[in-house]
Amino acid sequence: METVKLTIDNKVVEVPKGTTVNKAARQLGIEIPTLCYMELHDLNIENKPAGCRICVVEVQGRRNLAPSCVTKCEENMVVKTHTTRVLNARRMVMEFILSDHPKDCLICAKSGNCELQSMAHQLGIREIPGQEIASISTYRKDTSPSIIRDLDKCIMCRRCEMMCNTVQTVGALSAVNRGFMAAVAPAFEQNLEYSTCTYCGQCVAVCPTGALTEVDHTPDVLRTLADPTKTVIVQTAPAVRAALGELFGMEPGTLVTGKMVTALRALGFDYVFDTDFAADLTIMEEGTELLDRLNRHLKGDKTARLPILTSCCPGWVNFFEEYFPDLKDVPSTAKSPQQMFGAIAKTYFAEKIKVDRKDLVVVSIMPCLAKKYECQREEFSTDNNRDVDFSISTRELASFIKQANIDLNNLDDGEFDDPLGESTGAGVIFGNTGGVIEAAVRTAYELHTGKKLERPDFTELRGLEGVREATIDFNGIPLKIGIAHGLGNARKLLDDVRSGKSQYHAIEVMACPGGCIGGGGQPLHHGNSDIIKARAAAIYAEDKSKPIRKSHENPFIIKLYEEFLGKPNSEKAHHLLHTHYFDKKKKIVVKQ
Amino acid sequence: MSSIKIELRQEDVTKIKEICASFNNDPQELINVLHKCQEHFGYLPAEVQEVVSNELVVPVAKIYGVITFYSFFTMTPKGKHPVSICMGTACYVRGAEKVLDEFRKELGLQVGQTTSDGKFSLSSLRCVGACGLAPVVMVGDKTYGRVAPDDVRNILKEYE
Missing domain, CATH: 1.10.10 (Arc Repressor Mutant, subunit A)
Structure with a gap:
């Protein structure tokens, strides 16, 4: 590989030709500040619009300062990253940005976690010249079921636009207008709700300021917890336990399952349950559906639709309803674990504890913002009573715990309650890309072959590559599996399904890069993909530590079928645990 | 918009x-x-x-x-006879703003609007490359040079 040698801040570094100055500097341990640039190395995601101009550096022999995020290293280049000229330029850019930014940091949802705030601090900004004469551009606030857009706080870094278009190929957001009216917005500046948005929340996950945040449901949860007529139960998604600790100063990848349970109990939830239980249930239903379609296919039944697509991810469901409505009979009809949990809690469990469903409140803790929208879908309500009443994100839970002055670090480990708190390792790995299909394979393999798996780990299904494939030997039948995370990657596999080229029997899709561990409701990674890798490792560690690692061996799942559901895909199971999909593509109206 | x-x-x-x-x-x-x-x-x-x-x-x-x-593109329908006043530097210093004011008054329109009968719309543009003729007004494809505020009424009459 051709390399170039250059000097940055008097240190010599050798880098491959084509490397940008900011990356070469990082190799020397020099972090050049930036507001717009963002790189998630392991996920192959990079945003470099060279828009903010904070990362400028002085290059010897050049008249102008150079934005280091797009300036390529050259042989014998001499770069200085913190001369007086550079610092003055950065300060001036920052003052311009701040002159058109609200100053309500005290009550901003991003306070303490805002990259603009940190940058103002880092650059030592103490006043904003001219702000008494400058007017601030204002926009209409837009609240959707999941996401709030407050564009007064947008600094046009365009990370959200890159996520929405390049990574997710959702195309809901674009830069619009010019000058002070410039903003990132849906088509015709309509509300997000009327756009193609899937609520995956990746725009929120990368927004450096308070311009994009989640709809906060913690006040609703607090209200129901204070209501003595309500029995309030909580379910926690697998990815939450692998990330919550980060918001309490713990190392990324620290598992806080037991501490989280204790905290939830201390917050006043009557029963602390686990979405992982419902993940095991999902495997029973989805795995059975896979085997049914596979067996029919092998017998030559042309109506058996293959590949089967997983349906746990609500961002993904929104995506195919918008972009692939012609394929809406291809995904599994199994509800997501969140909704399966709600359906079982408000029937089976409500009967067990003799509480009317109207007095039973189900709260979910999710790494996800699309879950907020999912639980509000009409088909997931009975008599105007939702199966899952409120969904709050990992970040909202952390805020809730802090509000109650509970120190997560110093809590003892608690245990989930029975019967909806018992889960297997298969339920846990739902949080990682490849995890749902691995859990399904563990169960489907044993049910199909009648043989016991020597080793439940299918490492060939793991990893962070955007599109992966593997072939698993099912007693002589090669089961071909495709995996995609990130909706842009999913689109590639779906295009093949649509054109009939797809060779897979089953495809797993998760909307967020990395899977749920990289979800839109997780603690912010601020462009560090090592954090996402650490969470993935924590999930697999939790799986490994479980005595039972296959969903069909979960004793409480077995009991649930015996006492209540009959068998997987039974009529009752279908009624409670399966759903149907809608064509949401906008139609062109033609005048007759 | x-x-x-x-x-x-x-x-x-x-x-x-x-x-x-x-x-x-x-x-x-x-x-x-x-x-x-x-x-x-x-x-x-x-x-x-x-x-x-x-x-x-x-x-x-x-x-x-x-x-x-791009300011050339518009989401509001233009009139049958779109009136554009050049506000480029040359036209501006030779009194384009007074010409624009006169069109505003005569048509009862602000820049970007269209008359209710759909006949005229009013817009301003930047330099049409005819600075020697400043100030310049365009109605549809037709160009008028050295326009004074007094000429405005006569120009509009051509399209009555």
Whole structure:
């Protein structure tokens, strides 16, 4: 590989030709500040619009300062990253940005976690010249079921636009207008709700300021917890336990399952349950559906639709309803674990504890913002009573715990309650890309072959590559599996399904890069993909530590079928645990 | 930018599809496609953008972004006789603003608006490359040079 040698801040570094100055500097341990640039190395995601101009550096022999995020290293280049000229330029850019930014940091949802705030601090900004004469551009606030857009706080870094278009190929957001009216917005500046948005929340996950945040449901949860007529139960998604600790100063990848349970109990939830239980249930239903379609296919039944697509991810469901409505009979009809949990809690469990469903409140803790929208879908309500009443994100839970002055670090480990708190390792790995299909394979393999798996780990299904494939030997039948995370990657596999080229029997899709561990409701990674890798490792560690690692061996799942559901895909199971999909593509109206 | 709700007729949809097809439905040709569409419809309502979006497979948000970026594109219908006053430097120093004021008064319009009978619309533009004739006014394709505020009424009379 051709390399170039250059000097940055008097240190010599050798880098491959084509490397940008900011990356070469990082190799020397020099972090050049930036507001717009963002790189998630392991996920192959990079945003470099060279828009903010904070990362400028002085290059010897050049008249102008150079934005280091797009300036390529050259042989014998001499770069200085913190001369007086550079610092003055950065300060001036920052003052311009701040002159058109609200100053309500005290009550901003991003306070303490805002990259603009940190940058103002880092650059030592103490006043904003001219702000008494400058007017601030204002926009209409837009609240959707999941996401709030407050564009007064947008600094046009365009990370959200890159996520929405390049990574997710959702195309809901674009830069619009010019000058002070410039903003990132849906088509015709309509509300997000009327756009193609899937609520995956990746725009929120990368927004450096308070311009994009989640709809906060913690006040609703607090209200129901204070209501003595309500029995309030909580379910926690697998990815939450692998990330919550980060918001309490713990190392990324620290598992806080037991501490989280204790905290939830201390917050006043009557029963602390686990979405992982419902993940095991999902495997029973989805795995059975896979085997049914596979067996029919092998017998030559042309109506058996293959590949089967997983349906746990609500961002993904929104995506195919918008972009692939012609394929809406291809995904599994199994509800997501969140909704399966709600359906079982408000029937089976409500009967067990003799509480009317109207007095039973189900709260979910999710790494996800699309879950907020999912639980509000009409088909997931009975008599105007939702199966899952409120969904709050990992970040909202952390805020809730802090509000109650509970120190997560110093809590003892608690245990989930029975019967909806018992889960297997298969339920846990739902949080990682490849995890749902691995859990399904563990169960489907044993049910199909009648043989016991020597080793439940299918490492060939793991990893962070955007599109992966593997072939698993099912007693002589090669089961071909495709995996995609990130909706842009999913689109590639779906295009093949649509054109009939797809060779897979089953495809797993998760909307967020990395899977749920990289979800839109997780603690912010601020462009560090090592954090996402650490969470993935924590999930697999939790799986490994479980005595039972296959969903069909979960004793409480077995009991649930015996006492209540009959068998997987039974009529009752279908009624409670399966759903149907809608064509949401906008139609062109033609005048007759 | 506000938009007027319209319903396209089948022949309108066919026309847009033809325009897109003439550029091989190439998303790189978006701006050329929009030029042709605006030439045909006089403006680019949301419904036209949606058909273009389907044909070129470009998100409609992107198309809206392009239309709001370039001042040539408009989402409000222009009048039968679009009046444009050049506000470029040369025209400006030779009194274009007074000419514009006179058009505003005569037509009862602000820049960007169209008369209720759809006859005239008023816009300002930057330099048409005829600085020797400053100040310059265009009505449709016709150019008027060295326009004084007193000429405005006579110019409009030509189109009564």
